[in-house]
Amino acid sequence: MASASVRPVESGWPGTDLVIKVNGVRIAARGGNWGMDDMMKRVSPAHLEPFFRLHRDAHVNIIRNWMGQSTEESFYTLADKYGLMVWNDFWDSTENYNLEAQDPELFLKNARDTILRFRHHPSIVVWCGRNEGVPQEAINDGLAELVRTLDHSRYYTPSSNQLNLRGSGPYLWEPPESYFRINRGFSVELGMPSVPTLESLESFIPPPDRWPISDTWAYHDWHQSEGGRVSFYMDAMDTEFGAPTSLEDFVRKAQMLDYAGHRAIFEGMAAHLWQPNSGRMIWMTQPAWPSTEWNFLSWDYDTQSSFYATEKALEPVHAQLNLNDESVDLINLGEARLFNVRVRVVSLQNKILNDHTYSVEAAADDRTPVTKLDLASLATGHTILVVLDVADGSGPPVSNNFYWWAAKDATLRELDDLPPATIQASATSSAANGKRKASVSLTNSGGSGSPRQAHARRRRNGSADLARILQ
Known part of the structure; x- marks a missing residue:
């Protein structure tokens, strides 16, 4: 007997992993995780907007509000404005690692308020019950019912790394080719070190602590052990480009490693697009604090090589x-x-x-x-x-x-x-609608004999003493 609840599976079905569709159109979800907006709680639209604009410019189309860390209306309004889908977690943390919620009734009351407060934002596409695990039964059943009754057009998943999703990680440096083999399907978290530009590092690490790398770096996520240990990264740098001899040399070689790695993360997904890859999100995109790992741009809006690698890999x-x-x-x-x-x-x-x-x-x-x-x-x-x-x-x-x-x-x-390149720079500027736009062109005029290496640092009016142009 025919039934309206049974229909043929569409051709090209990618497998068992989640596929996000908007208005019936499947979307290859490619983006990252967003934690706390800002450690100083600077959450005005004016402060947050450059981060969203940079996500858009990098061709990112989804951000995960990890653990529901952002509770700001401006977060969702800016996601709407810049066309970013939002994977929105509730605040139940890692199973078998953090404490269980002690008051499920209060938890669900808060969840109800959150859904009612933000459900009018078209950017939200997924409500997620728990980071790395499944909520206790009373909370999971309650969340599923709340989403069904209050926001039925959105998808509810109990977990960020189970049930039609890949497991979390890796978070350390991996050979770039490995990203073409691992995390097949929909992966919500994977990442690697991402070293800021030299100017950005100099803005938050005091001169005596910059080189050689000191314990001060650990305050900025440069760790020697556990999930963020950098030993594999440093070994790869030594093997591929030689041990760094100065801070400038370290940053130059780090940008090479970071570009190759972040581009491979997303190209590895695209190499198996829909067979079965349907989503990949890096840990993380935007840091709330000056960081050397797990991001693709800096806390002060600066953009390092991992940003440009992402922009390149995600071009349409x-x-x-x-x-x-x-x-x-x-x-x-x-x-x-x-x-x-x-x-x-x-x-x-x-x-x-x-x-x-x-x-x-x-x-x-x-x-x-x-x-x-x-x-x-x-x-x-x-x-x-x-x-x-x-x-x-x-x-x-x-x-x-x-x-x-x-x-x-x-x-x-x-x-x-490679011999040093002879680089010529030229710039033009124009003004429109109260904004000024500058275009800078770099030309390698060193001849056609062989490829050459170039190093560039951004300065305003050529002075190292003036502020960087970051927005």
């Missing part, structure tokens, strides 16, 4: 090198259309080792394979560069991506032998 049309098997994919989150993808492999002496352009009919909201490379045979034991350019089928450029690659990590030290 994106060609990527899958580090686990050296295949090249085109990710297209828009409608199906024709693109031209140029794949180049270049030596550090600027010799072209491979150069092919592929005409790709990109599927809508999906991953389309382009080609597969054999990088080891091209590299012949050296470091090489992989350059991916995407152009619209009619010609205009759409995206570009760039990798440094070697069969053995230690071979990447060849990058440090």
Whole structure:
């Protein structure tokens, strides 16, 4: 007998993990966790808005209000404004680690008030009962009933890492290729160190404590043990680029590690988009306190390499090198259309080792394979560069991506032998609607003999003594 409650499963069903849909359209959820708004409780819209704008600029589309830490109307209003979905936790903390709620009735009264207060915000897509675990039965049943009766269009999940979700972590440095193998499905928490810019570090660590790395860094999440230990990170830096010799050298090499790692976190998700990956959220995006781990921007709105890596990996049309098997994919989150993808492999002496352009009919909201490379045979034991350019089928450029690659990590030290680049900078500015916009162009004028390395520091009017431009 036919029943309205039974229907065929849609084709392309990604598996058992959560898939978020808005108005019936599936959304590849890619974003991160937001904890306390600000340790000093600066929660005005004016203070919080730059963080939301930066999330939008990085192509993030979901943020998790971890443990319901933000209770500010401005949080939800800004999420609405910038088109960010909100995964909203209630405040039941880690099971078998923190105390259970002692007054379930009071807990549910607070939950009822929270739902009624914020349910009018379109940004909310998920209500979550507990961080890393499942609430006790009375609370879980009560929350499910509250969401069903008060906000029935939103999804309720009892847990952040169980029941159609992946487990939490990892939180330490991992080889970038590992992100193409782990956390298949919908992963709500994974992260790694994320070192701020040199200027940002100098703004919160006193000069005597900056170098060598001191215990003061531990106040900013640079830990030697437990879940945030940095030993793997430092070992990777030593192997790939050599042990740092100064604070400046450490930050320069950290930006390389952080860019490769954060880009791989999201490219690893895209490499298996919908088969079965449907969501991935880094721990965390926005720090409430000056931090050296688990973020992709600084407490003062500064943006380090992890921000730009996220922005690159999450662009709506994106060609990527899958580090686990050296295949090249085109990710297209828009409608199906024709693109031209140029794949180049270049030596550090600027010799072209491979150069092919592929005409790709990109599927809508999906991953389309382009080609597969054999990088080891091209590299012949050296470091090489992989350059991916995407152009619209009619010609205009759409995206570009760039990798440094070697069969053995230690071979990447060849990058440090590149000659310094001769960089020319130019800037233009314009004013409109009461705002001033500055555009800065950097040009490598050092000739075409070989790739070169460049170091840039942002200054206002060229002075190291004046404030940074952060908003």
